[in-house]
Amino acid sequence: MTEHDTTEIIVWDPLVRLFHWILVAAFTLAYFSQEGPFEDWLEQLDGAWLQTTHVWAGYTIAGLLLFRLIWGFVGPRHARFSDFVQGPRQTWSYLKEVLTLRAPRYLGHNPAGGAMIVVLLSSLTITVTAGLLLYGADKGAGPLSGLMMGASDAAIHSIKEVHEFFANLTLILVVGHLIGVIWESLLHRENLAHAMITGRKRA
Amino acid sequence: MIAHKSILMAITLALATPFTVATFAAEDSSATAPTAAHEFTKEQAIEKALKAHPGKVTKAYQDTKKGQQTWEVKIKGDDGQKWEMYYDMKTGELVAEEAD
Numbered sequence: 001m002t003e004h005d006t007t008e009i010i011v012w013d014p015l016v017r018l019f020h021w022i023l024v025a026a027f028t029l030a031y032f033s034q035e036g037p038f039e040d041w042l043e044q045l046d047g048a049w050l051q052t053t054h055v056w057a058g059y060t061i062a063g064l065l066l067f068r069l070i071w072g073f074v075g076p077r078h079a080r081f082s083d084f085v086q087g088p089r090q091t092w093s094y095l096k097e098v099l100t101l102r103a104p105r106y107l108g109h110n111p112a113g114g115a116m117i118v119v120l121l122s123s124l125t126i127t128v129t130a131g132l133l134l135y136g137a138d139k140g141a142g143p144l145s146g147l148m149m150g151a152s153d154a155a156i157h158s159i160k161e162v163h164e165f166f167a168n169l170t171l172i173l174v175v176g177h178l179i180g181v182i183w184e185s186l187l188h189r190e191n192l193a194h195a196m197i198t199g200r201k202r203a
Numbered sequence: 204m205i206a207h208k209s210i211l212m213a214i215t216l217a218l219a220t221p222f223t224v225a226t227f228a229a230e231d232s233s234a235t236a237p238t239a240a241h242e243f244t245k246e247q248a249i250e251k252a253l254k255a256h257p258g259k260v261t262k263a264y265q266d267t268k269k270g271q272q273t274w275e276v277k278i279k280g281d282d283g284q285k286w287e288m289y290y291d292m293k294t295g296e297l298v299a300e301e302a303d
Contacts, residue, residue: 043262047262047264048265138269139267139268139269139270140268145270149269149270
């Protein structure tokens with residue numbers, strides 16, 4: 001084994017890692033504090049507590065999205081959108097290489113991973129925006145209550161549908177993201193989940 | 204360079220999560236703050252909701268509905284339908300009735 005094989009460098013800065021894992025926790029809390037697969041279990045918990053948890057997890061996600069947007073322009077190299085956002089042609093071509101096990105290894109996000117980040121962040125942004133609109137219209141609470149008070153029941157119903165659709169879409173995307181992480185980890189024989197904890201990857 | 208990076212990190216964080224959360228928290232305090240003595244109790248709300256939709260009460264708690272402080276009563280109806288009933292905490296008036 002040569003020294004070169006074991007050299008590791010910091011790829012993910014501390015804020016990107018914090019962002020990632022707080023987002024995982026906040027989305028999990030937000031999703032599962034509402035009706036979902038654990039509905040029977042949720043019945044045992046206090047409704048007001050679940051509602052507060054859901055709203056605060058949503059606010060946390062809103063803050064994280066705002067942070068990531070800024071960090072995508074001013075953060076370190078591998079955190080920047082310019083480092084990993086590529087056109088559809090490059091993304092599709094990379095995906096084909098992934099499926100045929102010929103995909104090259106990237107130090108930062110690969111084109112498919114970059115596309116997944118953009119889609120995930122967009123889906124979360126729509127979910128959070130619809131959630132804030134819904135909170136204002138349906139409950140008459142939150143920062144958008146002044147704007148949304150007086151919304152019709154039909155409008156509230158539509159906003160709720162959008163909120164739920166994109167929350168579910170985000171969950172599906174998370175599954176896709178996990179499959180991608182496992183696939184790439186096996187393909188390049190490196191633990192990408194561990195790299196998101198330590199920030200280090202093989203050089 | 205390191206100092207520059209640290210300042211940039213601090214500014215970015217200050218702009219993002221804590222600011223957002225603090226802003227929303229300030230605007231949100233009325234939604235979760237307990238109200239004064241309720242003339243219409245949670246037990247009365249449950250009783251009223253069960254009369255309208257017999258079944259099993261899965262939850263009953265204080266919630267806001269269109270800016271009003273209400274008791275939200277969730278029922279798994281005997282008819283298989285789930286209901287969410289909202290009663291004004293002061294008057295006991297039905298504010299909203301939703302089938303899920």
